[in-house]
Amino acid sequence: MSSSRILISGNEAVGEGAIKAGCRFYAGYPITPQNELTAYMAKRLPEVGGVFIQAESELAAINMVLGASAAGARAMTTSSSPGISLMQEAISYMAGMELPAVIVNIMRGGPGLGNIAGAQGDYFQATKGGGHGDYRLIVLAPSCVQEMADFTQKAFYLAFKYKNPVMVLADGYLGQMMEPAEIKEFNFEDDSPSWRLDGAEGREPRLFRSLYLPVEDLEGLNIRLQKKYTEMRREETWREYYTEDAEALLVAYGTCARVCREVVRLGREEGRKWGLFQPITLWPYPERRLKELGRKVSKVLVVEMSSGQMVEDVRRILGEEKVGFYGRMGGALPVKEEIWKKLI
Amino acid sequence: MREEIIVAGFGGQGILFAGKLLTWAGLIEGKKVTCIPSYGAEMRGGTANCHVIISTQEISSPVVDNPTLLIVLNEQSLEKFLPRLREGGALVYNSSLIEKEITRKDVEIFSVPANELAEELGHTLLANMIILGALAYYKKVVELESLIKCLPNLLVGKEKFIEPNTRALRRGYEFARDKR
Amino acid sequence: MEKIDMKPLYRIPQTLRYVPTHYCPGCGHGILHRVVAEVIDELGIRGKTIGIAPVGCAVIAYKYLDIDMMEAPHGRPPAVATGIKRVRPEKIVFTYQGDGDLLAIGMGELIHTALRGENITIIFINNSLYGMTGGQMAPTTLLGQITATTPYGRRIKEEGYPLDIMKTLSQFPGVAYLARGAITHPREVRKIKRYVKKAFQCQMEGKGFSLVEVLSPCPINLRKEPLEAMKWVEENLAKNFPPGEYKEL
Numbered sequence A: 001m002s003s004s005r006i007l008i009s010g011n012e013a014v015g016e017g018a019i020k021a022g023c024r025f026y027a028g029y030p031i032t033p034q035n036e037l038t039a040y041m042a043k044r045l046p047e048v049g050g051v052f053i054q055a056e057s058e059l060a061a062i063n064m065v066l067g068a069s070a071a072g073a074r075a076m077t078t079s080s081s082p083g084i085s086l087m088q089e090a091i092s093y094m095a096g097m098e099l100p101a102v103i104v105n106i107m108r109g110g111p112g113l114g115n116i117a118g119a120q121g122d123y124f125q126a127t128k129g130g131g132h133g134d135y136r137l138i139v140l141a142p143s144c145v146q147e148m149a150d151f152t153q154k155a156f157y158l159a160f161k162y163k164n165p166v167m168v169l170a171d172g173y174l175g176q177m178m179e180p181a182e183i184k185e186f187n188f189e190d191d192s193p194s195w196r197l198d199g200a201e202g203r204e205p206r207l208f209r210s211l212y213l214p215v216e217d218l219e220g221l222n223i224r225l226q227k228k229y230t231e232m233r234r235e236e237t238w239r240e241y242y243t244e245d246a247e248a249l250l251v252a253y254g255t256c257a258r259v260c261r262e263v264v265r266l267g268r269e270e271g272r273k274w275g276l277f278q279p280i281t282l283w284p285y286p287e288r289r290l291k292e293l294g295r296k297v298s299k300v301l302v303v304e305m306s307s308g309q310m311v312e313d314v315r316r317i318l319g320e321e322k323v324g325f326y327g328r329m330g331g332a333l334p335v336k337e338e339i340w341k342k343l344i
Numbered sequence B: 001m002r003e004e005i006i007v008a009g010f011g012g013q014g015i016l017f018a019g020k021l022l023t024w025a026g027l028i029e030g031k032k033v034t035c036i037p038s039y040g041a042e043m044r045g046g047t048a049n050c051h052v053i054i055s056t057q058e059i060s061s062p063v064v065d066n067p068t069l070l071i072v073l074n075e076q077s078l079e080k081f082l083p084r085l086r087e088g089g090a091l092v093y094n095s096s097l098i099e100k101e102i103t104r105k106d107v108e109i110f111s112v113p114a115n116e117l118a119e120e121l122g123h124t125l126l127a128n129m130i131i132l133g134a135l136a137y138y139k140k141v142v143e144l145e146s147l148i149k150c151l152p153n154l155l156v157g158k159e160k161f162i163e164p165n166t167r168a169l170r171r172g173y174e175f176a177r178d179k180r
Numbered sequence C: 001m002e003k004i005d006m007k008p009l010y011r012i013p014q015t016l017r018y019v020p021t022h023y024c025p026g027c028g029h030g031i032l033h034r035v036v037a038e039v040i041d042e043l044g045i046r047g048k049t050i051g052i053a054p055v056g057c058a059v060i061a062y063k064y065l066d067i068d069m070m071e072a073p074h075g076r077p078p079a080v081a082t083g084i085k086r087v088r089p090e091k092i093v094f095t096y097q098g099d100g101d102l103l104a105i106g107m108g109e110l111i112h113t114a115l116r117g118e119n120i121t122i123i124f125i126n127n128s129l130y131g132m133t134g135g136q137m138a139p140t141t142l143l144g145q146i147t148a149t150t151p152y153g154r155r156i157k158e159e160g161y162p163l164d165i166m167k168t169l170s171q172f173p174g175v176a177y178l179a180r181g182a183i184t185h186p187r188e189v190r191k192i193k194r195y196v197k198k199a200f201q202c203q204m205e206g207k208g209f210s211l212v213e214v215l216s217p218c219p220i221n222l223r224k225e226p227l228e229a230m231k232w233v234e235e236n237l238a239k240n241f242p243p244g245e246y247k248e249l
C-alpha cells in the first residue's frame, strides 16, 4: 500500500484534484451536501495564488466561471441539484461559445428543495441537455473518493481538449464519505493562449458569442458543434466487473455501482454468474460495449437512486424485454437483498 | 473481518474527530475503510454522529444501518442508536453522561466514565479519546498504537494537541485493562 | 376556601404551535417566531395572514407558525409573496428570510419588490452568516469575521464590504416602513415586537413595502456559548448595524 494515500472526503478530493490539475479559479455558493468543497477551495486557492469567490448565487457563480474561462483560466464551479438547475442557462451559453469549464454536481434528493441525502435524480438533466438548445456535455460519474479526484482532473483535460463544459456527476454519499486516496499532480498543455481574451495588443480582436441572427449562421454553428459532439463520442469509458462469463448483468454508476459490485462478489461466492457494467462517461454513453455484453447475457438489471433515468438509455440500447429495473428515490440507498432477489 | 461502527454524541464532543481517527488507524493497518459524517440539517439541535466501516474486503455503501459496534457519548444518542445495534454486537458508552440502565442482553456492553477520566487529564474534551483507547483494549478493532500513530494526520497545524490526545488514548486503554 | 386569583404569566400564542424546536440552543429564530406569532394574535389576523418560509434554518417555519404558509426557492420569497398578494390583496402577506436568502441570492427580488412598493412585509433575520449550510460568509458578515468560507477573515480586497440594507432601501419611495432590532435583551425584543406590529399595520393600511431587520445570535456557527453569542451581537453586529426605526411614511 502506498504511504501517500490519505484519508480524505470526496468533496475535498474534488477540490485537491482540481488544484493539482491547474484549476486557479473557483466560484461557488454554499449548498449541502457539497459545502466542504467550497470551504476547501476558500482555504486552498489563495495558497496556490488562485482566485476563490463566494458568489451571491449559483447564477452569479456560473457566470463568473464563464468569464474566467473566456480569460483562459482553468475554472470550476460546484454545487448540488437545486444550484445546478440555476446554472443551466449559462451552461448552455458556454456550450454555444465553446468555452471549457468543469461543473461538479453532488446530487441530492429532489424534486424541489428535496433533501440533502445522496441521489441520482439529475441524470436526465446532466446527459440530455439540462439547459436550452442543442448541446452536449461530457458527463463523468465517479464511484469512490479516488475517482472523485481523478475524474475531476480528467474533466479539466477533456474540457480544454474539446472546448466544452464537462460535468462530474456524483451523489451526496460520495461527496461526504471519506476514503483513502492519493491525489497526484496532473499536468497537461492547453492551447488557451490562442483563443483567450487577454487584450488585442498586437493581434486581431477576439470574440466569444452564441448569438447568430441569420438562420444559416446559427445552423452553421450547430453543424460544427454536432460534429464536435460526434468526435466526443470517442471518449466513451466504462468499467467491467466479472463480465467475461456473466449470464446476468447489472448496470449501475456512482454509489449504486459500489453496491452492485458487492452483490456480484457475493453472488460469485455462491457460484452465480453475475457481472457488472459500470459506465464512467454517462454522456457519451458506452453504447457499443454495452450492446456486445447485452447480447451475451440473458438478463440485465439497471440499479439507480432514481425512478429510472439511465434505464431509458439502457433500454434504448438493449431493447425493452431484457432490461429490468430496481430504483430507490428520495435519497434512499439500494438494498443488496432486493437486488439479489431481482437477479435470481 | 468487517466492523460497522456508529460513533455518536453531541456536537462539540469530537465525534467526527474520533470517527476519523478510527478510520485512519484502520487504513494504516492495511484495511479497507470508509467514514461518513452526519451533516447539514441533521446537525441542528446539537447531535452528531458518523459511520465508520473497517473491513478486509471492499466496502460498498458507506452508510451503516445496523452497526456491529456502537460508541456513544451521550444519552440522546444511546436512545437513538441502541435499538439498531446488531445482535451479538458491542456497545461502548460514556457512563459519565449516561445514567440509564441498559437493558439489552444480546450485546456486549462496556461502560467507560470517559468525562471523569478526561477531567483527570485536564479536559473533558478528551473524553472521545478515552473511549477510543478503551475500545482498543476491549474490541481490538484497531491497535492502540495505530490510533496514536495517526493523531498527527488529524492535527496538522495543531501539533500541541497530539500529546494530550495521546495521553487520553493511553489512559482509556489502561482503564479498560485494569478493570478487566 | 380562599379564592386565589391565578393569572398566567406565560401563554403560548395561538399562532405558535406547541411543538419541540429544531433550532439550536440559544438561537434567535425561536424568539423571533414567537414575536411574529404574538403580533399576528394581537392584530387578530391569524385567519388572513399568509407566510412564506425561506431556504435557511427557518425553512420549516411552517412547523411552528399556525397559519397558511408556503415554501419558496432559495431567495425568491419576495417574488412569491408578490404573486400571492396580487391575487389576494386583502390578505396580509409576509416573508421570513435570512441574510443569505434575502441579501445574497435574493437581492434582485428584494430590490425590485421594494422598488415596486409591493404591499408586503419582510421579516429579515440577520445572524451575520449562513446558518443552515454550516456558517459561511453572508453579505452581512463583518470585516475580519472568520467563517467557513472566509478562513482568513473577511477582507475588503477579496470579499468587499458588509451590506447595511437600511441605507439602500430607505432611498426607495415605495418603501413605507423600515426598522431594525436586535435580540440582545428582553427590552430589545419588546422593541422588535413594536416594529413588527407597525410593519404589519402599515401593510394593513395599504401604505406599501415594509421590512424589519432583526440582528440575531447563531451560537453554533459563531462557536460561542448562547450568552456569549448574544453579547457578540450586541457588541459587534449592533455596532455595525445600529438598531432603530429608519423610515416611516
Ligand SMILES: Cc1ncc(C[n+]2csc(CCOP(=O)(O)OP(=O)(O)O)c2C)c(N)n1
Residues within 6 Å of the ligand: A029, A030, A031, A032, A058, A082, A083, A086, A113, C054, C055, C056, C057, C058, C074, C097, C098, C099, C100, C101, C102, C127, C129, C130, C131, C132, C133, C138
Ligand atoms: C439554489 C440553492 N442554493 C443553495 C441552497 C443551500 N442553502 C440552503 S440554506 C442556505 C443559506 C441560508 O442562510 P441564511 O439565509 O443566512 O439563513 P440562516 O440559515 O442563517 O437562518 C443555502 C445557501 C439551496 N437550498 N438552494
Ligand code: SF4
Residues within 6 Å of the ligand: B044, C022, C023, C024, C025, C026, C027, C028, C029, C057, C127, C131, C132, C217, C218, C219, C220, C221
Ligand atoms: S445554525 Fe444558527 S441560525 Fe441555524 S438554528 Fe442553529 S443557531 Fe439558529
